[in-house]
Structure formats: structure tokens, C-alpha cells
Amino acid sequence: MRYENKFWHRIGNRFYNQNTAIDLSELKYLHCGVDTVKQLFNCLLDQDVLKMIQAAHDASERFIFIKGIDWMITRSSKASGYQYILKNLDLGFVVLLKSFYAEYDLSGSHIKIECTPQLIAQHSPExxxxxxHAIASLFGYQLVPAGVSCHIAVDVKGFQVPADLESRLVAKAKRQYKFNSISNAQLDLNETAVIYGAGQSYTFGSAGALQFCIYDKTAEALKSDKLDFWQGIWSKVPSTGFDGDFSKPETMSEYSPVDTVHRIEARFHHSVINQFCWGTKGDDGKNISIKTFADLAPHLTALWRYALNNFRLQHSTSYIDPVWQFLIEDIQFYCPAPALLYRREQKPPSQNTRRNVAFWLGNQIRLYARKRYDPRFVVNKLLSCGLEAELADYFSVRLFGEADLLQEVLYDFVAEKMRFLILDGVAA
Incomplete structure (x- = not known):
């Protein structure tokens, strides 16, 4: 079936077309913001700190003190991609450390930092x-921001989840899985729709891409023991009828503790953010670059509208649902959306990843060290394998005009690494 995305005529909160009129005066926004930020870093790990963490974990210690900050330490599963989790929710940070897919002593994607909503609410994007960055510097150096993901959300009262939401939501989710009256569902599936909690929560899409959720935030906040925090946020919204008389506090806030608040949330994986960078041109004609949350913030309003169109609630085959039009036209994150044509594209084939170079280089040096080859011989072999351009990019050296510099930088790196491997017994 072909769906159009026509907008309604609108006067305030009243939406109408030639056949129907709908009043959304009862729909009230209580919060609009960023719920989660996850920042990736490429870096060299601080080996002293890594040894401290390894020793504490091996000794079954639950806590560790690193450069003036207390952390709770746990071992992570390989599914996360990182070996250790360090948590200090009092500060608002969760640090995933030491990539399973990069050598511990080579530069790689070794750090991912997640921020809590409480911390995000206290800061500007900058x-x-x-x-x-300050937290990341506790664990590594030569920090290079490698990508960012985030969850953006709107909390509303007066919204009733349609009983036919699944059939009216036009999305790429082809397979639908229904889980009623269960408290949690975690699925690693592409193009899925998950409904659980007797219709309290709807999740569309994959966690590793763009995911869209609608759920009862009141119930979720109560379960996660965060209701006091969110009630404090919601209570700051003044009532539509508030006349400025502060002697009547019960009329000041739009939110009442008896209200049910629904959250409409779009979750952007860092790979999706990267696709927007590869497919979107800025005003200067160059691809936009988004590596940090400060880079991402100006684009959030545009990404929100993209998510609402990607998971679009239809009123009919011609018109979008008025609630969706309300969400598109009235919601703004930090600043208005820039007038850019936002497109997603896959990574260009010619763009190489430093991580693959790091894997290859580390394995090659380890094998040569076991045979005790001379570093100069190793360098010549590495430079003769046809990957000069990749090595130049990895060491941030221009290939043309600085070939001698690349050779010297590579020699220093190889000599130091082989010496470490031999003396540490790794190459035995």
C-alpha cells in the first residue's frame, strides 16, 4: 500500500482537513531533551591504569580509586565489545574500557563513555x-573522538497510545514480535517491532541502527527508581492557565503526580550518525562532521524529524497523524534545524579504518618479534606489502613528499614494540 505524508491545516492545537477536525488541546509537552549520550574514543590506553584495573579485578575487588575518583568495577561480556565496565553514577558516568578487538598496547577504540540523564541535564553540549573528555583522559591518552550516539526524547501527557498503533505506524520493521505482560525484552534483531508490558511499551527497529520507542515513562521511572528526578523535570513546566500568582502552587505546574506521562524516543546508533555525515553536505559544500556531542547538538532537531518520518504514524493513507505533525512542528532540541538536505549513505569503499591497520600491524610485529628479526628488516617488509597509504594514514604522515618521515616513524614504532614484546616475554 502506498502512503502519503500530507500535513493538516492547523490553527493552534486544532488540526483539520476537508473531512475531519481534531483538537489536541489536551496534549501537553513536559520534557524535550537528550536522554542518553555515548561517546567513543580512539586512544592509547594508560598501561599503569590498565594494570591497576586488571589487578583489582583479579583480586575480586569491587571498587577502585583512579586519579582521585572512585569507581565500581565489573568485567564485561564480549558482546559489549569491551573488557571492563567502570561505573560512577553519582558523577553520571559509565566507562567501557579496553576493546576486545584491538591490542591493549596499540591505538584503538578502547573507550566508550555513557552519560546519565541527570548529568546531561546539568550541562550544555559544549x-x-x-x-x-576529562573522564576519558583518566584512562588513556592521544584521545581522538571516534563517534557519538544518543537517545532524544519527548515526554507528553494527554497522549493515548492508539490500539491500532502497529498497523498505522509506517516503518521498515517487517517482522513483529508481541510480548504481553512481561517486564523486559532484549532482542538482537533487525527490522523488528517489539510490544511488551501489556501494550505499555513499543520498540521498533534495531538497537544497532535507528530505533524508535513509545512507552509509559511514569511506570518505567518508578521501576528504575528515577521517578523523583523526572517529576522534578516535569514539574518545571508551567500550567497553561497559570496566572503568575505564586500563592497558589497547585496551579503553577502543568504536571500532576496523578498524570500518566508517555515518552516518545528516537535512539541513534553511532553508525547511523556516521551515515548522515557521509551523506549530508554542509553550507560549505563539504560533508558534515559529527564526532562529539557538541558536534551533534545542532543537528538533533533535524534528526528528530527524520526519525518521525522514518517511523511515521498515519491517520489515513494520505495524512499523517496530527500528533506526529505536532511533534514535527513544535519540538526543537537546543536550536532550529539547519536548512540542509539530510541523507544517510554507507561508508565510501575508499575510506579505510585505522582499526584494521592496527590489527594487522600488531599481529605482524608480534610474529616478526618471535623470530627476532631486525627492526629495519621488518620495516622494509611492512613498506613493501602495498599498504603504504594505509600506514601513512595510521601514523598521520603524508605519503607523498614525506616518505622518509614515514619510514622513520614506522621504525621507531616497530623497534619499541618489538623490544617490549621480547622483554615482556610475549614474543617467546
């Missing part, structure tokens, strides 16, 4: 980005 100051939060600085805070994240």
Missing part, C-alpha cells in the same frame, strides 16, 4: 563534551 560543557558535557569537555566533561566526557
Amino acid at each position: 560543557s558535557l563534551t569537555n566533561e566526557i
